[in-house]
Amino acid sequence: MSILEVKDVGKRFGGLQALSDVNLSVAENSVHAIIGPNGAGKSTLLNCFVGKLIPDTGSVMFDGQSVLGRKPFEINQMGISRVFQTPEIFGDLTVLENMLIPCFAKRDGAFELNAIGSVQSDKEIGDRAMQMLEEMNMADKRDMHAAAMSRGDKRRLEIGMCLSQEPRLLLLDEPTAGMARADTNNTIDLLKQIKNERDITIAIIEHDMHVVFSLAERITVLAQGTPLVEDTPDNIKGHPKVREAYLGETA
Amino acid sequence: MFGLAKKDATLLLVVVGLTLLAPFILNPFPTDSAMAQFNAGYPDLMQRFVIFGIFAIGFNILFGLTGYLSFGHAAFLGVGSYSAVWMFKLLSMNVIPAIALSVVVAGLFSLLIGYVSLRRSGIYFSILTLAFAQMSFNLAYSVLTPITNGETGLQLTLNDPRVLGISQTADGSIPVTGLFGLEMRSTYTMDVGAWAFQFNVGYYLCAVALLVAFYLAIRIFRSPFGLMLRAVKSNQQRMNYTGLNTRPYTLAAFVISGMYAGLAGGLMASMDPLAGAERMQWTASGEVVLMTILGGAGTLIGPVLGAGFIKYFENIFSKINDNVLHGWFSFMPDGLENFVITIIHPFIGKGWHLTLGLLFMMVVIFLPGGLVEGGQRIAALFKRGKKDDDGADTSKATTPAE
Ligand SMILES: Nc1ncnc2c1ncn2[C@@H]1O[C@H](COP(=O)(O)OP(=O)(O)O)[C@@H](O)[C@H]1O
Ligand SMILES: [Mg+2]
Numbered sequence: 001m002s003i004l005e006v007k008d009v010g011k012r013f014g015g016l017q018a019l020s021d022v023n024l025s026v027a028e029n030s031v032h033a034i035i036g037p038n039g040a041g042k043s044t045l046l047n048c049f050v051g052k053l054i055p056d057t058g059s060v061m062f063d064g065q066s067v068l069g070r071k072p073f074e075i076n077q078m079g080i081s082r083v084f085q086t087p088e089i090f091g092d093l094t095v096l097e098n099m100l101i102p103c104f105a106k107r108d109g110a111f112e113l114n115a116i117g118s119v120q121s122d123k124e125i126g127d128r129a130m131q132m133l134e135e136m137n138m139a140d141k142r143d144m145h146a147a148a149m150s151r152g153d154k155r156r157l158e159i160g161m162c163l164s165q166e167p168r169l170l171l172l173d174e175p176t177a178g179m180a181r182a183d184t185n186n187t188i189d190l191l192k193q194i195k196n197e198r199d200i201t202i203a204i205i206e207h208d209m210h211v212v213f214s215l216a217e218r219i220t221v222l223a224q225g226t227p228l229v230e231d232t233p234d235n236i237k238g239h240p241k242v243r244e245a246y247l248g249e250t251a
Numbered sequence: 252m253f254g255l256a257k258k259d260a261t262l263l264l265v266v267v268g269l270t271l272l273a274p275f276i277l278n279p280f281p282t283d284s285a286m287a288q289f290n291a292g293y294p295d296l297m298q299r300f301v302i303f304g305i306f307a308i309g310f311n312i313l314f315g316l317t318g319y320l321s322f323g324h325a326a327f328l329g330v331g332s333y334s335a336v337w338m339f340k341l342l343s344m345n346v347i348p349a350i351a352l353s354v355v356v357a358g359l360f361s362l363l364i365g366y367v368s369l370r371r372s373g374i375y376f377s378i379l380t381l382a383f384a385q386m387s388f389n390l391a392y393s394v395l396t397p398i399t400n401g402e403t404g405l406q407l408t409l410n411d412p413r414v415l416g417i418s419q420t421a422d423g424s425i426p427v428t429g430l431f432g433l434e435m436r437s438t439y440t441m442d443v444g445a446w447a448f449q450f451n452v453g454y455y456l457c458a459v460a461l462l463v464a465f466y467l468a469i470r471i472f473r474s475p476f477g478l479m480l481r482a483v484k485s486n487q488q489r490m491n492y493t494g495l496n497t498r499p500y501t502l503a504a505f506v507i508s509g510m511y512a513g514l515a516g517g518l519m520a521s522m523d524p525l526a527g528a529e530r531m532q533w534t535a536s537g538e539v540v541l542m543t544i545l546g547g548a549g550t551l552i553g554p555v556l557g558a559g560f561i562k563y564f565e566n567i568f569s570k571i572n573d574n575v576l577h578g579w580f581s582f583m584p585d586g587l588e589n590f591v592i593t594i595i596h597p598f599i600g601k602g603w604h605l606t607l608g609l610l611f612m613m614v615v616i617f618l619p620g621g622l623v624e625g626g627q628r629i630a631a632l633f634k635r636g637k638k639d640d641d642g643a644d645t646s647k648a649t650t651p652a653e
Contacts, residue, residue: 043519071491088488091486093482104475106494116471118473122475250276
């Protein structure tokens with residue numbers, strides 16, 4: 001069963017055809033990677049899934065429902081969470097507060113005017129947030145300002161915030177970009193652990209081959225805005241078209 | 252207590268104590284002493300402290316929590332004042348319906364302005380609110396004269412229809428505002444030795460309103476709604492991708508702060524039943540911005556401190572003139588005395604704006620967290636002194652949003 005169906009998607013920026021004829025299907029409970037050289041249109045495609053961009057042509061269906069024309073917050077409420085290339089967290093708030101916010105969003109929806117209740121005495125939400133922090137191994141940092149953490153910790157927190165919402169589809173845009181090798185490996189381990197422990201579909205955009213081949217079950221190769229091939233990691237490694245378009249000179 | 256954490260309850264109790272005892276605290280100098288002019292414990296000024304405190308507390312819910320800087324909040328205060336005066340003219344001299352109408356009308360008006368202005372953020376939002384407020388000011392000044400009485404301002408007359416009440420008293424004068432017969436202007440003076448302490452009904456009504464307003468602000472700060480407002484300030488992108496719709500959150504904050512402004516405007520008219528367009532002018536909107544930043548934006552007590560500070564300067568420093576200075580420095584040789592007074596002259600009397608401006612700059616540069624940060628630093632100094640004596644370990648990180 002596929003959870004995300006992308007059909008004939010095209011997107012133009014002025015004179016540049018960033019995406020054309022993109023067809024893609026992400027199977028439920030799989031890890032699907034989208035790779036491709038810089039400027040291939042990977043981020044543009046992902047932005048079409050989350051409501052940041054609306055494609056000129058084609059359709060994007062999540063769990064049988066179109067996401068096109070919906071706002072980012074509506075798409076999130078449908079069950080898609082997104083991790084950004086540079087971690088997007090609430091830098092001015094504490095780590096615990098960062099985790100409380102998605103928990104409230106999950107329980108109370110997109111808007112709830114609860115101006116008299118107390119955050120501190122909401123045990124259900126507080127417990128949920130602490131449990132998630134413990135799972136992310138950052139319970140000891142709960143009172144720290146989120147902005148003061150290391151890049152790796154911010155990434156970990158952001159992933160934890162997304163997971164606290166129990167999304168059905170987790171989208172990651174180059175989650176290890178700009179990370180040192182050790183942090184990259186930690187992130188790979190974290191994602192593997194997440195996948196093992198729950199029913200979740202992960203779609204990951206990545207530049208780093210090491211990350212892709214350690215995680216993905218299926219890989220789509222994007223070049224100049226069009227999918228070149230889609231196959232298992234083993235087949236992709238040896239594929240002549242891929243070597244030509246992407247691995248280039250290593251062939 | 253009252254559904255508050257211990258620290259917040261303590262803060263509330265301190266504010267309760269300070270407001271209720273204000274007639275004593277603000278009157279430290281004997282009536283006939285040279286320092287008496289620094290006394291602020293007279294009804295008119297105490298009312299202003301508290302009313303502007305309410306205005307700033309409300310403004311801080313929008314600006315301090317969400318970071319949206321409105322330059323048009325005086326419009327809501329003005330609308331509140333006009334509503335209250337109309338209530339006095341048409342219905343009754345009781346302040347309760349007047350204040351209720353002020354809050355409702357200001358709420359509706361801010362819903363309209365907020366709905367349009369919040370389509371933009373940052374500087375564009377500020378400019379939109381400024382434009383709306385100036386539009387309101389100009390309308391009040393000219394086009395809407397039948398409602399606002401133009402440049403003269405809206406006042407009570409001897410022929411107001413007043414459904415629940417009388418148009419004029421037996422001796423042919425305009426009736427005064429009151430609370431079920433208790434006149435706002437009535438003041439009890441307590442003479443203790445050389446001191447005269449004044450207890451005014453109007454002040455205590457305003458004080459109760461301030462305490463309710465402050466209590467509600469604490470609840471909002473600590474609520475899930477308050478957390479979302481701080482999230483808006485921190486990262487709207489993350490909010491949107493966390494399934495939260497930012498627009499209704501900011502609009503609700505805008506309307507709540509507009510209603511606080513309306514309450515302030517209604518109280519102002521209840522103390523002195525007139526309303527003029529100048530209350531809506533951009534300088535008035537700028538003043539509440541200054542109060543909030545000076546006291547400490549995003550803190551609970553900061554806006555109240557800022558409002559008190561600015562109103563004290565406006566009313567006390569502006570009254571120091573050269574004659575007063577000559578009195579103070581008469582012990583000096585004539586030449587020196589004149590020299591000192593020439594130096595001080597630009598900073599006092601009509602020059603109080605200059606002093607306030609310099610102080611404001613110093614606070615913004617050296618204490619970005621406002622007077623509250625100043626207080627925290629002093630407290631930390633004392634604590635550290637104590638700790639050193641005890642040989643205790645270093646203190647933990649500070650908590651945000653006191
Ligand atoms: N908002 C935009 N406006 C104009 N051009 C854009 C925009 N976003 C992306 N592009 C262009 O589209 C192409 C694909 O970009 P992107 O999707 O970011 O590539 P990738 O993520 O695969 O590196 C690039 O040539 C980029 O310059
Ligand atoms: Mg990219």
